[in-house]
Amino acid sequence: MTQTGNLITCCDKKQPPFPEACFPIRIPADDPFFNKKCMEFVRSVPVVDNSCPCEPRQQMNEITSYIDASNVYGSTKEEVNKLRSFKHGRLLVSDGGLLPPRANQLSCSLTDPGDFCFLAGDRRLHEVPTLGSIHVTFVRYHNYLASQLKQINRHWSDERIFQEARKIIGAVMQKINYQEYLPAILNYDIRRKYCLTAECKKYNDKVDPATVNSFAVTAFRFGHSQIAGMNAFFKLVQPRSKCPYGYGYKRKRCPMSEIIELERVQTETTFQNPKLVFDNVDGLQLFQITNASLKADGEIHDSVRNKLFLDSDNNSLDLAALDIQRGRDHGIPGYTEFRKFCGLSPVKYFRSGKHGLVDHNPRNIKLLRKAYRDVRDIDLFVGAQTEEHLPHSALGPTFSCLIAEQYKRYKIGDRFWWERPDPIVGFTRGQRRALNNLRFSKIMCEMHKLSEIQPYVMLLPNQKWNRRRSCRSLPSLDLRPWKEHKNGR
Numbered sequence: 139m140t141q142t143g144n145l146i147t148c149c150d151k152k153q154p155p156f157p158e159a160c161f162p163i164r165i166p167a168d169d170p171f172f173n174k175k176c177m178e179f180v181r182s183v184p185v186v187d188n189s190c191p192c193e194p195r196q197q198m199n200e201i202t203s204y205i206d207a208s209n210v211y212g213s214t215k216e217e218v219n220k221l222r223s224f225k226h227g228r229l230l231v232s233d234g235g236l237l238p239p240r241a242n243q244l245s246c247s248l249t250d251p252g253d254f255c256f257l258a259g260d261r262r263l264h265e266v267p268t269l270g271s272i273h274v275t276f277v278r279y280h281n282y283l284a285s286q287l288k289q290i291n292r293h294w295s296d297e298r299i300f301q302e303a304r305k306i307i308g309a310v311m312q313k314i315n316y317q318e319y320l321p322a323i324l325n326y327d328i329r330r331k332y333c334l335t336a337e338c339k340k341y342n343d344k345v346d347p348a349t350v351n352s353f354a355v356t357a358f359r360f361g362h363s364q365i366a367g368m369n370a371f372f373k374l375v376q377p378r379s380k381c382p383y384g385y386g387y388k389r390k391r392c393p394m395s396e397i398i399e400l401e402r403v404q405t406e407t408t409f410q411n412p413k414l415v416f417d418n419v420d421g422l423q424l425f426q427i428t429n430a431s432l433k434a435d436g437e438i439h440d441s442v443r444n445k446l447f448l449d450s451d452n453n454s455l456d457l458a459a460l461d462i463q464r465g466r467d468h469g470i471p472g473y474t475e476f477r478k479f480c481g482l483s484p485v486k487y488f489r490s491g492k493h494g495l496v497d498h499n500p501r502n503i504k505l506l507r508k509a510y511r512d513v514r515d516i517d518l519f520v521g522a523q524t525e526e527h528l529p530h531s532a533l534g535p536t537f538s539c540l541i542a543e544q545y546k547r548y549k550i551g552d553r554f555w556w557e558r559p560d561p562i563v564g565f566t567r568g569q570r571r572a573l574n575n576l577r578f579s580k581i582m583c584e585m586h587k588l589s590e591i592q593p594y595v596m597l598l599p600n601q602k603w604n605r606r607r608s609c610r611s612l613p614s615l616d617l618r619p620w621k622e623h624k625n626g627r
C-alpha cells in the first residue's frame with residue numbers, strides 16, 4: 139500500500155532531506171492549475187531484500203490479498219480484536235449504527251462538533267464519504283447476520299456466531315465481485331477465458347494469489363477516471379396515495395417512492411472527512427445505488443486531478459500524476475511491455491496502422507506523441523487508460539487482461555473460495571444456493587431503509603441491466619441452511 143499523507147516532505151528545502159524516500163513531481167512552469175513547481179511524493183516503503191546481492195527494490199502489501207472482507211475485519215488478529223464487541227458475535231458500532239471511534243483522532247479531518255474518526259478493517263476508509271458509507275453497510279450487515287444466526291442457533295457462542303457471520307460476509311464479497319462487479323467492467327469472452335465465470339471452479343495450489351505490483355499500482359486504478367465531481371444526499375419520499383397492489387415495475391399507475399435530492403456537495407470538499415457519513419449515511423447510499431459513475435477513459439475529473447486533498451491553504455495534489463509517479467516509483471515496465479505480456483499486437487510507432495497504437499483513437503495517438511518521445515516511454519497507466527474499450531466492456535484490452543489475470547489468481551489460488559463444493563472449507567449446497575440469490579443492492583436497501591426503490595448499481599453510463607427490479611422484489615439472504623440440527627447437519 140502506498141503512503142500519501144506521509145509526514146515526510148520532499149518539496150520544502152528547509153526540511154531535512156530524505157533522499158531515499160523522496161521522489162517529488164516536477165510541475166512545469168506553464169501548468170494551467172498549479173502555480174508551484176513541486177508536488178509532494180513519498181516513495182512506498184521498500185521491502186528488505188534478503189536475497190542480496192541486488193534483487194530490484196520491492197514493495198509490500200499491507201493487507202491480505204485474498205478477497206476476504208479484510209476491509210471489514212482487518213488483516214491481523216490484533217485488528218479484528220479491536221473491531222469485535224465479543225458479545226453475540228457482533229462488531230462494535232457507535233450511535234446510529236455507524237462505525238466505532240478509533241484511538242488516533244488525527245487520522246481524519248474533522249469539521250463538525252461531535253464527529254470523530256472511525257475505526258474499520260482498512261485505514262483508508264475516510265478517503266471519501268461514499269467509501270466510508272460502504273464500510274457502514276458491511277458492518278451493519280455483519281451484525282444483522284449475527285442476530286439472525288443467534289435466533290436460529292440459540293446455543294452458538296459469541297465466537298461461533300462471529301466466525302459464521304464473517305465467513306458469510308467474505309463469501310458475499312467474493313460473490314459481488316465476480317457476479318456483479320466484474321460483468322460490469324469485463325466482457326464475457328474475457329471472463330470466460332480467465333476463469334471468472336461461475337462455471338469455472340478450478341482450484342490450483344500452485345497459483346500465487348498475491349496482488350501483482352502492476353495491478354495495484356496501475357491497472358486497478360482505472361477507477362480514478364470514474365470518480366465524479368459531486369456527492370449528493372438523496373431522500374426517499376412515499377407516494378401520497380397508498381397502492382392497492384403494492385409497488386413495483388409493471389404496476390405503472392402506482393408510482394414507486396420518489397427520490398428527492400437534498401443537497402449537493404463538491405467531491406474536493408469531502409476528502410478524509412467523515413462529516414457526510416455522520417450527516418446522512420442512508421442518503422449517500424441512495425445516491426450511490428441510483429447514479430452511474432463516469433466513463434473509465436483518459437479523462438480524470440478535476441476534483442481529484444487538481445484538487446485532491448485540497449486544504450485550507452489551497453494545497454492540493456493531482457491523483458493522475460501520483461498514479462503515474464507511483465508506477466515509476468515501483469519500477470512498473472512501460473505500456474508496450476504489457477502489450478507483449480498480454481499477447482496483444484506489439485506497438486513500435488506512434489501511428490494507427492501495423493505496429494502502431496491500434497487500440498487508440500487518432501486523437502489519443504496525437505496526444506501520446508506529444509507527451510512522449512519514444513513509444514517505449516509510454517507509462518502503463520497512460521497508455522492503457524487511453525485505449526478504446528473492448529465491446530461490452532468498460533476497459534481496453536490491456537487493462538482487461540491485467541485485471542482479469544489478477545482476479546483469476548484471487549479465485550483459483552484461494553483454498554477457501556466460496557464456491558468450492560466442500561462443506562468444511564466452503565459451504566453446503568443449500569448455503570451456496572442462498573448466497574447465489576443475494577444482490578449487493580439488496581444489502582444496501584436492507585441496511586439503509588431503502589426498500590421501496592428500484593436500485594440500479596450502474597458502473598457504466600449505458601448499463602441498465604438490473605435497473606428494473608425493486609429492492610422489495612429481490613430476496614433477502616435465506617439463512618435456513620445455517621440452522622444446525624442437534625445431531626449434525
Ligand code: HEM
Nearest residue numbers: 139140141142265266354355358359361362365460461464
Ligand atoms: C472515490 C475517490 C477516490 C479517491 C479520492 C482515491 C484516492 C487514492 C489515492 C490518494 C491513492 C494513493 C495514490 C498514491 O499515492 O499512489 C489511491 C490508490 C489506489 N486507488 Fe484510489 N481513489 C478513489 C477511488 C478509487 C476507485 C474507484 C478505484 C478502483 C475502482 C481506486 C483504486 C485504487 C487502487 C487500486 C489504488 C492503489 C492501492 C494500493 O496499492 O494500496 N480508487 N487512491
Ligand SMILES: [Ca+2]
Nearest residue numbers: 202204206208
Ligand atoms: Ca483482503
